[in-house]
Amino acid sequence: MMATKNYVAELNEYAQRNRLKLKYEYLGSDGPDHNKVFSQKAIIDGKDYPKGVGKTKKDAKLKAAENALRCLLDGKCQDLTENAAEASTPAETDINFICWLNEYGQRNRLTIKPMETTRPGPNNAIPWCSFMVGDKEYPAVSGKTAREAKEEAAKLVYDIINGNKTTDTADENHSDGSGQQSEDLSENVFDLCTTTKNLTVNSKDPSLVETNYIGLINDYCQRENCSYTFVDEKICGTPDKRQFFYKLRINNKQYPVGKGKSIKEAKQSAARQAWFVLQEQSSKVSCRDGSLQPITFSAERTTRCSLCLSLIVAPAYHTDDTEQPKAGWLKLSVFDHYVTLLHKCVVAVHRFTLEFEPLEHLGKGAFGSVYKVRHKQLKIEYAVKVGCYKEKSLREVRTLSDLFHRNIVRYYTFWMQDTGYEWDLRDSYDRDSYDNNPETKFLYIQMELCAKNTLRDWIDEKNKESEQDSKRREESLRIAQEIVCGVEYIHSKNHIHRDLKPVNIMFGVEGEVKIGDFGLVTSDDDDEERTVCKGTLYYMAHEQKTERKYDRKVDMFALGLIFFELLWKLSTYSERAKVRFTAVMQMFPEEFSVTFTKEKQIINSLLSEKPEDRPDASAVKAELEEWTQIFSTQKASRQENQTV
Structure with missing residues (x-):
């Protein structure tokens, strides 16, 4: 039956055979969260074809490919695409991706927030940039200049949203019966990027959203021969709106507090916080189903970034009949067409967690939060104050830099980042300014550590x-x-x-x-x-x-x-x-x-x-x-x- 065909693979084959340029455009979604309907359309040589709708983005894309094929093969789409043809998308090379992204945010009522940083390179600092679109963080990209990095990051978001990077090549190479599996993997590549902090991808879970961090912590503790326990911090709220707070203790070390609407959710959040801290202390993460050699990208594209891939698929792909891969494992050579995207899927390392090991949340006030930290190289403990940056915030920095006295808290340095520390981001900062202003930056002040009691x-x-x-x-x-x-x-x-x-x-x-x-x-x-x-x-x-x-x-x-x-x-x-x-x-x-x-x-x-x-x-x-x-x-x- 026609409904069982892989129309995406067929349309790719048709476009390749006729030397046509094919791409897909995501048109958004309608309906409540529990019953959303997604829309996509195919664009062939600049001509729009009837949109496809479905309960998932994959279904919508499949339907869009089917509609385009019907038009191309039956020749009956002139009336359907008359208006769409007028609104055809310009060639990708002519697009100002930053402007496109800003318009996309306005059209879909999403905040667009660029996060620009620099990271150490072989000779000098390398500009990096990534984008937050709504509450979703896209991978970071580097460039020769800050402007180039920002443009490349915007282009990556454009490619991911429109499906250019994640589907076309795979479908061209696998238009046979295995094409549907390739399509499934392509749909999940962005989730792979956004979950590189976990660095484990399992195709049995198509959404790749829910990660069992407690399971990861359990595996880690078994491997490192250490014990862990959850510590009940507090319970807040009314009986109908409870908030539970837990933190994880591994051996004698405590990790940041996690919260949730249930005990299970709070423990999962605490495990997630601990997992992120553990990852920052190690460039290699063991996978849930065994230990693999990491795929390490070139130094100019990443900074000490390792990915550990565990893609469980059946049947497994292989390139020739003489060399069979181990059952259940996907041969890494199949992912050659993903390399460009995976180069950009690096874990964003912030200066705060790169240089310091957070030990304790000391308190919070109008400015933000204060943390007890240990410098990873010097092994000296400091206090770091973190808060939303405002012009008047620098008043404290300027004053402290001017003061050096036995009876005044000593100031060491300050820096700014595009993100706050995740320990209690929702509790400590001015949420209105943080949520509604995509240009919000965070000020970090490194100071002398004092006794906890005032x-x-x-x-x-x-x-x-x-x-x-x-x-x-x-x-x-x-x-x-x-x-x-x-x-x-x-x-x-x-x-x-x-x-x-x-x-x-x-x-x-x-x-x-x-x-x-x-x-x-x-x-x-x-x-x-x-x-x-x-x-x-x-x-x-x-x-x-x-x-x-x-x-x-x-x-x-x-x-x-x-x-x-x-x-x-x-x-x-x-x-x-x-x-x-x-x-x-x-x-x-x-x-x-x-x-x-x-x-x-x-x-x-x-x-x-x-x-x-x-x-x-x-x-x-x-x-x-x-x-x-x-x-x-x-x-x-x-x-x-x-x-x-």
Whole structure:
């Protein structure tokens, strides 16, 4: 029957025999997700033929080939193609592929996002580019220039969408009874490219979308003789909209958190995250059905890229009758016509995961997320801050690059990438700007790694103690001195921090104070108008809340409140809020006034309503040093009297 024929192979044979140029154009899909109908049409020598529709792209292409054959053989398609002929596609060599891709995105309401990078080459850096079309990432392509790489990447997307790279050659070479199998494989080549992180293709699964990452992890652990377990992180959401969070632990190493609507989905996601990390640590991945020698492409086309192909097909193809391949395996020579495309199917290696091994997610804020990482070559641990790039994001980088002080978090370098780190991409960044703006880039800032606990944690721990700790005063004086030293240095560089608070003050490896988070830093220019109410309300000076002109004295006000919190036990947030209000009014608890006479005097001056009445950091530093020396002398004298 006609319905069982391979019309694609027959049409290819017809076009080859008559020296006609044949290609297919994908026309899109209609209907809901569960019942989509796809459309394609054949174009022969620039002439459009009636479209074919089907439940899958393959069925639509088969129908389009059948319609074209009927027209060509029966000569009855003049009326069917009259309008289509007017809209014939220009020759491929005349197409501006970047413009075509942008128009394709507008026509189908898809965001088109170019991802341009450079990778090390034999002599210099090589430009690479790939495209995100909607939520689908296409393979990366290299070029002699950034423009050429972008054009080649757009052309690759064009070829894949229109079927030029994935079907024609195979159908020409295999127009016999095995042509249908070749067509099946061709339909899945793009899925092979997009799943090269798994690097395993099995034709028993035509969609090649669902990958059993738990199975891959299990195989890996058996091969490496290690154990793994899933760790339940948390459950969020209402009963009808649960979100489960799991992470994978292999031996004693933990991998990024995965989430899902079910426990199974969350575990699969966690296994996927771990699998990607494991792959980046090795250029060879063992396949699920055995270990194969990888196909390695030339150095100028790829950077240390290996593909491990496991294509299980029956019956297997072979090139001659004398040399039979092993049963069940597809001879690699059959894929000669895929080599051009496979050269481009390389795993995108980002600088972040190329240079660093992510160890832990330390936290997130308005800017993005902070990760504890280990440099793969230096074996040194750092913190890397990742967030959506905005012009004002560079303000923090510029400031940090200008600062080098014992009491300020040290900055090393920064770079930009087209993608964020996948650990918690959906949670940490501004999703609206990320989803709707194809030009979104991500800023990575490499910094000194500090202790996980901040000054906020230190204060909260002290507040849990039953009585006012006798050592708390001594420790608080040291911490206050170091904070003032850092603030003095910031002001000496003509900067205003604007967001001094305990959570932004950390500790180094030796316990020294480290001021961080310079996301709101600004220049201390007397004539500059500033943003009203920029910072954290609790620690804001009056003029910072209401006026457009203020100076470095807003930092001194925040310092006064921090100094008070360091010294005095405040068990609850409501108590903090109440005492904060009275402290600004120069009214302190009576016991505090009696116990901390000198400290109260310093805090009062820092909390002065008028900024000009607040002392500079250098004056507070000198006063604290003098008082600390007096306090230490008095303490030593008391201890001496007790021992006599």
